Amino acid sequence: MDRGKRPVKSIAHRNSKIYMDLKDIIRENALAFLPAKAIRRCSIVCRDWKHMISMPFFVHNQSVAFRDxxxxxxxxxxxxxxxxxxxxxxxxxxxxxxxxxxxxxxxxxxxxxxxxxxxxxxxxxxxxxxxxxxxxxxxxxxxxxxxxxxxxxxxxxxxxxxxxxxxxxxxxxxxxxxxxxxxxxxxxxxxxxxxxxxxxxxxxxxxxxxxxxxxxxxxxxxxxxxxxxxxxxxxxxxxxxxxxxxxxxxxLGGKVCSASFSGYAVRVAELNxxxxxxxxxxKHKTLWKEFKITGNAHGGSYQQGKVLYVGDDAVVVRSGNHLFAYDMRTKESRQLTGQVCLDxxxxxxxxxxxxxx
Known part of the structure; x- marks a missing residue:
């Protein structure tokens, strides 16, 4: 009877080891790819995480790894x-x-x-x-x-x-x-x-x-x-x-690009x-690659808008006192929380x- 219980203890020990290894993998390889706000919350998970997050080497790695x-x-x-x-x-x-x-x-x-x-x-x-x-x-x-x-x-x-x-x-x-x-x-x-x-x-x-x-x-x-x-x-x-x-x-994709309004759409152009x-x-003209962005999150156009940012496969425009972000990969747009004043x-x-x- 005693011999029959030994494998159970061994399996439990191995499961505990797997859990500890996974925790260490997350701490050593995943945390640096999180934004600073999320990392501040992670610092209260345990003492080991708090200590590592405070180390200059981790701060350096996070500033390199997180670019969004x-x-x-x-x-x-x-x-x-x-x-x-x-x-x-x-x-x-x-x-x-x-x-x-x-x-x-x-x-x-x-x-x-x-x-x-x-x-x-x-x-x-x-x-x-x-x-x-x-x-x-x-x-x-x-x-x-x-x-x-x-x-x-x-x-x-x-x-x-x-x-x-x-x-x-x-x-x-x-x-x-x-x-x-x-x-x-x-x-x-x-x-x-x-x-x-x-x-x-x-x-x-x-x-x-x-x-x-x-x-x-x-x-x-x-x-x-x-x-x-x-x-x-x-x-x-x-x-x-x-x-x-x-x-x-x-x-955009490692290349310099610009964005502007063209009629009722936003044109994102890739420079030579x-x-x-x-x-x-x-006199050498720049080569352009165009994308057409024709609607905002509410199905309307950006007729009265202004392009504020382009990069990371995203375009951000202001329409009225609202900001809209357009994802060029998913071709979806959404309104950002908060309002902006004029100019x-x-x-x-x-x-x-x-x-x-």
Whole structure:
């Protein structure tokens, strides 16, 4: 009789071992792919998970593994910012108004979990912050005068090979010689530098249109004449070029794309893969791949709308005071929770734990 009970104990022991192995697999391989809001909830599961989540190595891995657009920081003039989540149960920040910063700020740019904000007092200092961890850093005063509405872009690309998450802040400012010059802040050096590059021409940059994609900073220009309407600034060579495009820029399938309204539909266009290497004023036309998005979540059209974001196989448009997200894979659209005011500043946000250096 005793011998008959022994296999039962052995099986129970093996089942317990399987359970522990599965728990370890989830902890070591799955948690880093969750958004920051979900990870904060996971930290109360047990002491081991809480300890691992607090480790710098896990924070680094999560900032590299999680890249999904989680929502949008919105801000109207003179008002505090607020956050509209793509999925409120999954993505969020503890203080969307950014009151943890030492002064009221205006949001200027974002990149892979980091926000660039500008203070409203004194010389209007720039701040880099992570709204999840509420870490922040005040940058030194720039050398050049960037103006009241700076054309500034935050460029941050997390890498598994680089433990320290270094970033750059690029500002295109009007030159006394005409055109634009560029001042760059590097977190690796902790200082500003004015580039030798000078962008000549009569085109005016649209300050809030800047974005960073694959080591290149792009701005829309107010000129739609022959020769190109998007200015590109390569961060490696520090050279500028003009390319064809219209509307907000984003990344789709690893390639630069833009989105704009065409009649009653939204057109998402993929730029030529070689557009970043074209010489200034090149007459080579950009190749386009078009998608037609003809309806919103209520079956109507986006006739009165505006494209705010394109990327990650999604297009976000504003129709009235509502935001609608269209998934180009499932061809479905839905309304996001929350309302936006007229003509706000809107920047995309990734819900991760990236530290500030």
């Amino acid at each position: 657009i989680s929502g949008f920081f919105c801000q109207s003039k003179e008002e505090p910012p607020y956050f509209i989540s793509m999925e409120p149960l999954a993505y969020g920040v503890p203080d969307p108004s950014l009151k943890f910063l030492p002064e009221p700020v205006d949001i200027r740019s974002s990149s892979n979990g980091l926000l660039c904000c500008q203070g409203r007092n004194g010389y209007k200092a720039y701040y880099i912050c992570n709204p999840v961890t509420q870490q922040w850093k005040k940058l030194p005063e720039p050398t050049a005068k960037h103006g009241a509405d700076p054309a500034i872009v935050l460029a941050f690309q997390p890498s598994r090979l680089n433990f320290e998450a270094h970033y750059k802040l690029v500002c295109a400012f009007p030159s006394e010689l005409g055109g634009y010059e560029f001042e760059i802040y590097s977190s690796a050096n902790g200082s500003w530098k004015i580039s030798d590059e000078l962008f000549c021409g009569s085109r005016s940059l649209i300050p809030k249109s800047g974005t960073h994609i694959g080591g290149v900073v792009y701005w829309e220009t107010s000129c739609r004449s022959y020769g190109g309407d998007i200015m590109a600034f390569d961060l490696t060579s520090e050279r500028t070029s003009l390319i064809y495009g219209n509307g907000p820029l984003g990344q 893969a070689y557009c970043n290497t074209m010489q200034m004023g090149s 706000p500043i809107i920047v995309p946000y990734v819900n991760n734990l990236v530290p500030i250096y």
